[in-house]
Amino acid sequence: MATRYIYKRDASRLFIALSEQGKKFKIYLPQDAYPIINNEEKEITILEHKYDNFCFLWNGKKYFTHIKSKDQNKYRVIVNGVEFFFSIESISSYLRRRMLEESSDSKKTVSIQAPIPGKITNIFVAEGDLVNEGEPLFNLEAMKMQNEITSPITGIVKSIHVKVGDNVIKEQLILELSNINE
Amino acid sequence: MEAKKILIANRGEIALRIIRTIKKLGHVAVVFRSNRDKDAPYLEEADEIIDANESLQDKVIFLDADKIVELAKTHNIDMIHPGYGFLSENPDFARKCIEAGLIFIGPHPDHIYQMGIKTIAKEIAEKVGLPLVPGSKGVVKTIDEAKKIARKIGYPLLLKAAGGGGGRGMRVVENADQLERYFNAATLEALNAFGNGDLFIEKYIENPKHIEVQILGDQHGNVVHLWERECSLQRKHQKLLEEAPSPSLTDRKRSSLGKLAVKFAKALGYYSTGTIEFIMDEKKNLYFMEMNTRLQVEHPVTEEITGLDLVEWQIRIALGEKLPFKQKDIPLNGWAIECRINAEDPQNRFSPETGFIESIRFPYHPQLRIESGVTDGTYISTNFDSMLAKLIVHEKNRKKAIESMLKVLEETRITGIKTLVPFFKVVLSHPDFVKGTYTTHWIENVFQHEMLIRPEDEMIAALAASIAYAMEYLPIAGENIHIQQDNINFWVLNKRLR
Numbered sequence: 001m002a003t004r005y006i007y008k009r010d011a012s013r014l015f016i017a018l019s020e021q022g023k024k025f026k027i028y029l030p031q032d033a034y035p036i037i038n039n040e041e042k043e044i045t046i047l048e049h050k051y052d053n054f055c056f057l058w059n060g061k062k063y064f065t066h067i068k069s070k071d072q073n074k075y076r077v078i079v080n081g082v083e084f085f086f087s088i089e090s091i092s093s094y095l096r097r098r099m100l101e102e103s104s105d106s107k108k109t110v111s112i113q114a115p116i117p118g119k120i121t122n123i124f125v126a127e128g129d130l131v132n133e134g135e136p137l138f139n140l141e142a143m144k145m146q147n148e149i150t151s152p153i154t155g156i157v158k159s160i161h162v163k164v165g166d167n168v169i170k171e172q173l174i175l176e177l178s179n180i181n182e
Numbered sequence: 183m184e185a186k187k188i189l190i191a192n193r194g195e196i197a198l199r200i201i202r203t204i205k206k207l208g209h210v211a212v213v214f215r216s217n218r219d220k221d222a223p224y225l226e227e228a229d230e231i232i233d234a235n236e237s238l239q240d241k242v243i244f245l246d247a248d249k250i251v252e253l254a255k256t257h258n259i260d261m262i263h264p265g266y267g268f269l270s271e272n273p274d275f276a277r278k279c280i281e282a283g284l285i286f287i288g289p290h291p292d293h294i295y296q297m298g299i300k301t302i303a304k305e306i307a308e309k310v311g312l313p314l315v316p317g318s319k320g321v322v323k324t325i326d327e328a329k330k331i332a333r334k335i336g337y338p339l340l341l342k343a344a345g346g347g348g349g350r351g352m353r354v355v356e357n358a359d360q361l362e363r364y365f366n367a368a369t370l371e372a373l374n375a376f377g378n379g380d381l382f383i384e385k386y387i388e389n390p391k392h393i394e395v396q397i398l399g400d401q402h403g404n405v406v407h408l409w410e411r412e413c414s415l416q417r418k419h420q421k422l423l424e425e426a427p428s429p430s431l432t433d434r435k436r437s438s439l440g441k442l443a444v445k446f447a448k449a450l451g452y453y454s455t456g457t458i459e460f461i462m463d464e465k466k467n468l469y470f471m472e473m474n475t476r477l478q479v480e481h482p483v484t485e486e487i488t489g490l491d492l493v494e495w496q497i498r499i500a501l502g503e504k505l506p507f508k509q510k511d512i513p514l515n516g517w518a519i520e521c522r523i524n525a526e527d528p529q530n531r532f533s534p535e536t537g538f539i540e541s542i543r544f545p546y547h548p549q550l551r552i553e554s555g556v557t558d559g560t561y562i563s564t565n566f567d568s569m570l571a572k573l574i575v576h577e578k579n580r581k582k583a584i585e586s587m588l589k590v591l592e593e594t595r596i597t598g599i600k601t602l603v604p605f606f607k608v609v610l611s612h613p614d615f616v617k618g619t620y621t622t623h624w625i626e627n628v629f630q631h632e633m634l635i636r637p638e639d640e641m642i643a644a645l646a647a648s649i650a651y652a653m654e655y656l657p658i659a660g661e662n663i664h665i666q667q668d669n670i671n672f673w674v675l676n677k678r679l680r
Contacts, residue, residue: 023640029648056642067650079640079643081596082635083529086647
């Protein structure tokens with residue numbers, strides 16, 4: 001059975017909505033599937049929309065939303081008569097800001113090293129890609145065996161330090177991931 | 183019965199409510215068109231409209247007694263219904279109507295006057311034997327006198343300035359140690375604020391409930407009560423939700439309270455509709471507070487449980503008819519709850535909201551009664567009060583009434599301005615309300631605006647904001663979104679989110 005990963009590679013479809021009270025929603029808007037909110041696919045559909053006002057259907061219930069105001073990335077949204085205030089960031093700007101705020105060598109960045117010496121035969125991701133925990137990152141050939149190295153976290157590929165065909169030694173840095181779940 | 187021309191000196195939902203009964207009885211409904219409220223929905227339902235043409239310097243017509251009477255005379259009006267608020271409890275207005283040969287739909291002006299002065303009302307209540315909150319008879323001049331009274335009525339007690347209100351010169355005294363200090367402080371405060379340091383002392387009622395009895399009397403000495411309403415959900419003495427009957431009374435207490443109210447009205451010689459308000463303490467002792475000499479905002483809950491049309495009986499009584507029913511004929515059927523849909527923001531200290539109502543939709547529900555004075559496009563200004571509509575449900579029992587009201591509120595949709603709809607959902611789901619133990623301090627002591635935030639609403643809001651952001655800023659949106667008339671074609675979004 002093929003593993004099903006919730007995120008597609010396109011990191012530009014991932015947004016962070018931060019509420020006034022500091023509550024955080026990670027929202028992934030796929031091209032042709034249900035939205036993924038805080039790592040869970042929600043069966044929400046849009047029934048109607050007019051400008052920024054939506055009518056969503058979720059669990060058989062309708063939710064009407066109205067954007068009361070927006071100022072750059074800050075939105076006031078009314079749902080069921082209650083006002084919510086969110087600032088929205090794309091994942092890249094979010095990570096960039098977080099890195100400025102904290103030291104870059106914190107546990108928010110995960111380094112992937114070669115577990116054994118060998119040859120890189122395939123790289124499945126590119127810089128900036130969104131990867132799921134358990135999703136394959138690259139193949140490392142050693143002792144004629146293809147070893148699939150998977151991602152230990154859900155995150156964004158920050159940098160790749162090798163290319164296909166490179167020979168690597170044990171514990172050589174292969175790539176770095178930015179954790180989006182912290 | 184001869185058709186009468188009845189002028190309604192009021193506006194909004196209550197004007198519409200009164201028009202309905204006037205038409206039902208075959209009379210002619212006449213209303214004012216105010217310059218401050220020119221295309222109000224009630225105008226469409228009236229049989230005749232009198233243009234008030236007030237200038238902005240003039241008083242609004244509903245407060246201008248002389249002009250109302252003058253216009254009534256030139257338009258051959260027979261009767262005047264004051265509604266509630268405005269001049270409804272102004273004895274001079276009632277008197278002016280009568281002197282001009284008009285029939286005032288309400289009680290005798292003397293009764294409006296007497297009940298308008300609290301000390302007179304309390305004196306009469308005491309004579310009739312209604313319980314009053316224990317306290318000093320008149321002002322307390324010295325600390326020794328205060329100590330004597332405190333020993334008699336016990337703590338906590340309330341020191342109140344005789345000269346005024348607004349919280350100045352007012353202190354809650356918890357125990358004997360505090361009495362002298364607070365007495366001196368309150369005296370000084372009252373002296374500075376009102377030029378009069380005199381204080382009253384009364385028992386402080388902790389966690390009070392507000393219970394009121396509806397009475398109906400004719401001009402022939404017959405008075406019945408139409409049971410009680412509980413209006414304990416209040417904010418700064420403004421009622422927000424009312425129910426009938428009260429969940430706080432036993433059947434026995436209910437009928438004895440009703441009898442007291444009737445006794446009071448009979449002692450006055452009162453006729454028309456009236457409401458006698460009581461405050462209830464934690465031990466379920468009830469004390470007389472005051473009497474309202476008009477139709478109440480919350481009268482529909484009484485109409486629902488008794489099946490009587492109160493406006494109809496106001497008109498019939500004003501025309502001299504006798505009440506055809508006795509106390510034992512007054513039914514008490516099921517349970518009714520009313521929510522006042524005010525344009526107030528419960529997330530921001532209930533501050534009034536102004537602006538256009540973009541759309542207002544109430545669901546169909548067989549047990550729902552809607553009293554609304556607004557429609558799509560109505561502008562809510564600061565000229566008038568903030569109540570847009572009242573929702574009333576009537577069910578077999580309280581549990582069902584709560585369920586139905588919640589269902590109605592869930593399906594009510596008002597856009598353009600914020601209202602109390604989400605607030606009532608919190609109230610009706612709260613254990614204090616479900617158990618019926620809520621008091622007039624519930625909003626200040628229990629309610630927090632964070633209670634309005636429901637996790638699913640918050641998540642949907644985050645989703646909506648994210649989509650709006652994506653549509654505005656992201657190049658990915660451009661990739662596969664077709665631009666039509668500057669708007670994003672929906673099917674692509676549909677595709678993205680399905």
